[in-house]
């Protein structure tokens with residue numbers, strides 16, 4: 001038997017499967033989707049079996065055998081292998097990258113494979129010999145004894161399970177438990193021996209009622225009132241023993257109470273019915289659920305999933321960077337309890353692996369997770385949901401450069417199930433597709449609790465300055481804040497930045513202190529008293545004098561959350577402020593703590609960056625202040641206006657969601673900009689029309705597709721030269737339907753000491769695009785890479 005294997009050799013630049021011979025004893029063990037070790041050159045490398053066949057063109061004496069099988073059950077299903085092939089062509093990546101992205105990183109880390117005994121009764125002798133008296137054994141022991149085929153059968157019969165224990169500190173959670181003997185006579189004998197030790201007798205008598213149970217030492221102390229010394233004495237006499245038990249590293253510590261389905265509003269019901277009707281159809285169908293903030297989209301997700309579970313199927317629920325929205329996960333856990341696995345970047349490697357295993361073993365039916373959860377290894381998917389579908393975090397920025405929306409739609413085609421894309425401010429592409437009928441549009445125009453949308457007021461900061469107000473707060477915002485403090489209502493202040501002051505500037509020569517590796521100004525962090533580069537992590541102490549002209553007139557400029565916090569205390573010493581940004585949320589669980597404190601009403605003001613813009617649903621918030629709407633507006637990106645409108649609408653949507661009316665104050669230096677003017681009415685449609693008009697005029701998506709080729713090198717001349725070659729080559733090989741813009745320098749012209757150029761390809765129909773780019777990449781992989789050039793191709797860049 002021959003196995004086709006994709007090898008994990010990143011420096012080897014040929015992207016195709018290699019044939020290997022399957023040793024006879026493994027013929028019944030190996031399956032497509034298993035990982036193996038194979039000889040490659042002088043090394044032994046990891047590989048994925050993507051197919052098995054009887055024949056090969058390779059002469060037999062050249063065919064090398066597989067040296068090791070790593071999995072008894074495939075880690076990738078046939079569906080996943082197909083998906084990898086699709087990803088490879090769709091995003092132009094190495095197939096190995098596509099395979100790796102679907103698996104938890106624990107399977108790439110160093111780990112030990114442990115075989116655990118499940119049903120000891122009917123084990124063959126040679127297997128019993130391996131386990132001996134133990135409950136678990138090492139995979140290697142089976143391998144050495146040549147028992148892999150047998151092991152495979154045992155796995156299939158569920159007599160044993162195989163688990164990976166990551167060799168990394170803090171991941172495996174083993175706890176010490178006490179196992180009480182099952183032998184009552186034994187206890188009675190010990191009682192006789194301990195006639196004078198009253199406490200021991202007490203404990204032993206209690207143990208008679210709990211024969212054979214496994215309890216934590218603490219439980220025993222709590223129930224009997226004895227100390228650890230007494231327990232240890234009893235254990236020393238053999239009536240109980242300490243055992244180590246491995247527990248699921250459950251990332252949830254907090255208990256949640258269960259909730260039930262709400263009575264839907266009429267609009268919600270119409271949407272839900274359309275979705276459940278689609279579930280009956282044997283085809284993939286994509287819905288765009290466009291609902292204003294607070295319209296109860298989440299309730300529709302919950303009830304749709306409920307329906308999926310009733311059908312015995314599984315659901316994937318994606319949210320943007322889930323660790324940022326603990327409120328959201330809680331809503332799912334309180335509805336579906338143990339059926340839910342959670343996957344996000346805040347989990348440790350071991351925790352991620354555990355969640356993945358729960359999915360793979362069918363122990364859960366719902367996954368709530370960030371982008372990569374779209375690869376959850378379910379095999380009977382009934383629904384996939386992307387909440388806040390416009391979010392750019394759904395696009396992965398390194399290889400494979402996939403968009404979770406595309407993967408969702410691909411998987412829905414495979415499982416013939418619906419996809420729901422939900423948002424108050426859909427991506428222009430999605431809305432355009434819905435209007436064309438590619439997606440089915442479902443609209444929720446009203447808030448679920450019949451609250452009106454908040455009133456939005458635009459504060460013109462230029463005018464404030466003219467009136468002599470130099471503070472970062474407009475007069476109207478100060479007034480609104482004062483009012484809320486008086487009425488004991490809560491407010492959210494949103495700042496699109498982090499740190500204390502954005503940059504350090506010399507007032508004599510105008511020099512802004514820059515990162516030595518990147519063309520970016522350094523950010524002042526007050527907690528560490530350092531200047532930091534947000535792109536490469538470079539840090540330095542605050543200079544006392546200007547590095548350019550040695551003047552000591554150096555000043556901090558810009559506004560950061562820390563600075564705002566101080567200003568608030570100057571204005572309102574009595575205000576209770578909670579700050580939520582990268583600095584205050586570094587430790588695990590910090591988000592939850594801050595939001596819980598706020599939810600309990602222990603603070604008046606929640607001040608934060610992007611991470612407070614989404615998902616929050618607190619009844620007492622009646623004011624939202626946006627300190628500077630302009631920050632995202634002036635980025636050199638055709639999506640800048642769209643992003644700003646989305647952000648403003650999202651953050652405004654936090655106000656007045658329940659029974660108190662909401663107010664929003666947006667501060668800006670460009671009140672006449674359409675993204676800001678239209679955010680005032682929070683009406684998506686006019687914004688869409690306006691933006692689409694501009695996109696058409698300048699040939700940008702959704703009217704055209706764009707692809708981005710980036711080239712970088714440590715030497716600026718080399719970077720420029722190769723960027724020029726790329727542009728020439730594209731012009732020479734693509735049809736005249738495609739416009740090639742550039743080469744131009746990237747918006748950050750130097751990053752981590754590499755000079756960056758880019759070429760943008762705009763096209764409507766370009767059948768040659770993929771093959772042409774694949775040839776370009778082949779050229780790069782064969783030759784350019786040796787010159788120190790780095791090149792990336794992105795077929796759907798989320799920023800340019």
Ligand SMILES: Nc1ncnc2c1ncn2[C@@H]1O[C@H](COP(=O)(O)OP(=O)(O)OP(=O)(O)O)[C@@H](O)[C@H]1O
Pocket residue numbers: 262263264265268291292293294295296297298299423424448449614615616617653657
């Ligand atoms: N049918 C209903 N009956 C009563 N309350 C509801 C109903 N549907 C939703 N709600 C409540 O309305 C509030 C807003 O709903 P939800 O958070 O689901 O809106 P959303 O559309 O997801 O909002 P956003 O996009 O702003 O995050 C929540 O407190 C929710 O519990």
Ligand SMILES: [Zn+2]
Pocket residue numbers: 515516517518520533534535536537538752
């Ligand atoms: Zn830097």
